[in-house]
Amino acid sequence: MDKKKNISMAVIRRLPKYHRYLGDLMKNDVDRISSKELSEKIGFTASQIRQDLNCFGDFGQQGYGYNVSELYSQICNILGLVKLYKTVIIGAGNIGQAIANYTGFEKLGFELKSIFDVNPKLIGLRIRDIEIKDIDYLPDFLKENTIDIGIICVPSINAQKVCDILVKNGVKGIWNFAPVDLVVPDDVKVEGVHLSDSLLILSCLLNDME
Amino acid sequence: MDKKKNISMAVIRRLPKYHRYLGDLMKNDVDRISSKELSEKIGFTASQIRQDLNCFGDFGQQGYGYNVSELYSQICNILGLVKLYKTVIIGAGNIGQAIANYTGFEKLGFELKSIFDVNPKLIGLRIRDIEIKDIDYLPDFLKENTIDIGIICVPSINAQKVCDILVKNGVKGIWNFAPVDLVVPDDVKVEGVHLSDSLLILSCLLNDME
DNA sequence: TAGATTGTTAATCGATTAACAATC
DNA sequence: TAGATTGTTAATCGATTAACAATC
Numbered sequence: 297m298d299k300k301k302n303i304s305m306a307v308i309r310r311l312p313k314y315h316r317y318l319g320d321l322m323k324n325d326v327d328r329i330s331s332k333e334l335s336e337k338i339g340f341t342a343s344q345i346r347q348d349l350n351c352f353g354d355f356g357q358q359g360y361g362y363n364v365s366e367l368y369s370q371i372c373n374i375l376g377l378v379k380l381y382k383t384v385i386i387g388a389g390n391i392g393q394a395i396a397n398y399t400g401f402e403k404l405g406f407e408l409k410s411i412f413d414v415n416p417k418l419i420g421l422r423i424r425d426i427e428i429k430d431i432d433y434l435p436d437f438l439k440e441n442t443i444d445i446g447i448i449c450v451p452s453i454n455a456q457k458v459c460d461i462l463v464k465n466g467v468k469g470i471w472n473f474a475p476v477d478l479v480v481p482d483d484v485k486v487e488g489v490h491l492s493d494s495l496l497i498l499s500c501l502l503n504d505m506e
Numbered sequence: 507m508d509k510k511k512n513i514s515m516a517v518i519r520r521l522p523k524y525h526r527y528l529g530d531l532m533k534n535d536v537d538r539i540s541s542k543e544l545s546e547k548i549g550f551t552a553s554q555i556r557q558d559l560n561c562f563g564d565f566g567q568q569g570y571g572y573n574v575s576e577l578y579s580q581i582c583n584i585l586g587l588v589k590l591y592k593t594v595i596i597g598a599g600n601i602g603q604a605i606a607n608y609t610g611f612e613k614l615g616f617e618l619k620s621i622f623d624v625n626p627k628l629i630g631l632r633i634r635d636i637e638i639k640d641i642d643y644l645p646d647f648l649k650e651n652t653i654d655i656g657i658i659c660v661p662s663i664n665a666q667k668v669c670d671i672l673v674k675n676g677v678k679g680i681w682n683f684a685p686v687d688l689v690v691p692d693d694v695k696v697e698g699v700h701l702s703d704s705l706l707i708l709s710c711l712l713n714d715m716e
Numbered sequence: 717t718a719g720a721t722t723g724t725t726a727a728t729c730g731a732t733t734a735a736c737a738a739t740c
Numbered sequence: 741t742a743g744a745t746t747g748t749t750a751a752t753c754g755a756t757t758a759a760c761a762a763t764c
Contacts, residue, residue, distance in 0.1 A: 308707060360746080361745065556721090
């Protein structure tokens with residue numbers, strides 16, 4: 297279970313999908329599944345599934361397959377879903393508000409501690425009981441509270457600046473919605489969601505006729 | 507310029523980044539750039555950049571490099587940014603509203619024509635002058651209006667159903683924000699944005715200490 | 717022309733798939 | 741035991757990098 301040798305990014309990017317499908321199986325009270333059956337549902341080859349799961353240690357059993365709930369909890373482990381994460385949102389515009397309002401992340405263990413913005417019209421407002429604070433207070437807030445993940449929802453032009461403040465105050469995870477590539481030290485992890493990039497990929501696919 | 511032989515998905519996923527960086531260069535009135543210089547900015551190897559750009563035909567020049575504005579407009583071409591796309595949003599919840607309110611997509615040529623929801627409290631409201639309509643009216647609307655892209659922002663459970671209505675009425679592009687894998691015919695393209703998957707990847711990276 | 721830089725081929729690297737012995 | 745299915749090695753495939761001749 298602590299094999300964890302060299303998990304490639306290709307494998308990591310598939311893990312949430314395993315998590316999702318195994319969660320569904322749990323809901324349907326399925327208690328065992330073979331790589332072949334899972335393959336038919338999830339769309340990866342059976343070979344790839346066995347290969348992927350073996351990165352983490354052997355929790356399959358020859359002749360039997362995988363125990364769903366055991367596998368599920370192992371995937372949760374690998375994804376780090378066993379602990380709670382404290383998050384802050386910076387930027388209470390469209391995207392910031394949407395994320396703040398969405399309760400699904402809490403269920404996964406991501407707890408929103410505060411929201412920051414520069415706009416005086418937004419400061420003081422509340423989203424789901426969380427007050428939007430002045431961004432000037434961000435450094436102090438980070439010093440007083442241990443925050444695991446900063447969610448950057450400010451315009452591109454300010455994103456690196458905000459990121460620097462987060463990093464300087466010990467935040468190790470950045471979830472970046474600004475369409476820029478942030479520069480961070482090695483021990484800080486950035487995962488970017490670039491909505492317009494995604495939309496451009498779609499328009500490219502629509503034109504890529506062959 | 508019409509080489510377009512076998513553009514792999516790996517290349518397509520890099521194109522929006524080229525688009526972004528070349529746009530910046532345009533703004534700064536840079537008119538030529540070598541693969542080596544671009545490499546330093548964008549973070550791909552010079553070799554990869556030349557390899558990528560060659561998929562589409564040769565618009566570089568030995569001993570000189572690439573003409574920025576020519577390259578930029580070629581990338582726009584490949585991304586399909588030369589035409590306008592008509593879009594509809596289905597689901598006027600957190601994410602649906604955020605996307606509807608965001609004006610950046612219009613600038614790229616994606617015009618929001620309508621928004622649909624089931625919730626009677628939302629129907630009739632306006633976002634940026636666009637009225638939220640009853641989802642029951644969606645099929646008729648799609649018959650009366652040619653829509654290129656459907657943006658699915660409904661809960662997972664309803665996503666495939668909504669997708670089917672879109673596909674049945676000729677929509678060829680689906681931008682899917684629901685955390686499910688949609689089933690569509692081959693001629694329909696789906697690009698998914700799975701926010702919770704992205705967040706899980708971040709939490710995995712934060713735990714993947716080595 | 718000489719220097720620079722591409723286009724393109726060849727070499728390497730990594731990820732996926734196939735195969736099968738191990739074993740439940 | 742016989743059948744099933746994994747874990748794991750080997751083969752294949754694709755993507756990235758290196759190298760260099762072509763040429764501006």
